[in-house]
Amino acid sequence: MRRDDLPLAQIARLLDIPEDALRSLMADRGSAGGDPTLVGLTVAEAARRIGISRTKMYEYISSGEIPSAKVGRLRRVPAEAVNEFLLRRLGRGDLGIAA
Numbered sequence: 001m002r003r004d005d006l007p008l009a010q011i012a013r014l015l016d017i018p019e020d021a022l023r024s025l026m027a028d029r030g031s032a033g034g035d036p037t038l039v040g041l042t043v044a045e046a047a048r049r050i051g052i053s054r055t056k057m058y059e060y061i062s063s064g065e066i067p068s069a070k071v072g073r074l075r076r077v078p079a080e081a082v083n084e085f086l087l088r089r090l091g092r093g094d095l096g097i098a099a
Contacts, residue, residue, distance in 0.1 A: 010090070015051065040076035043068070049082050060085070 012019040041049070046066070047057035060066040061077070066085050068077045 014086070039079050040069070040071065041079055041082070043075055043077060046077035046079075046082050050086060 008022060009019050012022045015022065043057050043061070044054050047054050057066070057077075061068045061075070066077060067081050068075050070076075
């Protein structure tokens with residue numbers, strides 16, 4: 001596991017679903033879950049990864065909590081920035097999850 005990957009058990013707790021249900025969902029979706037090799041996510045893709053609205057994602061981008069870059073007229077969020085954001089939040093206890 002890479003240093004910035006969240007363990008599946010933590011992700012299930014964040015989503016408030018049983019870990020087995022998450023594993024089953026992942027198995028059912030197969031490769032339909034998107035391209036895991038993408039390094040620059042759209043704002044909507046980044047928001048969907050952590051289960052927030054696009055508007056909230058734009059708030060985090062505007063405040064500097066989540067980095068992004070303009071590519072032409074498009075805004076992209078580095079894929080690893082989403083994991084880093086969640087890890088920082090877990091470390092501060094902002095997500096209301098007991099470690």
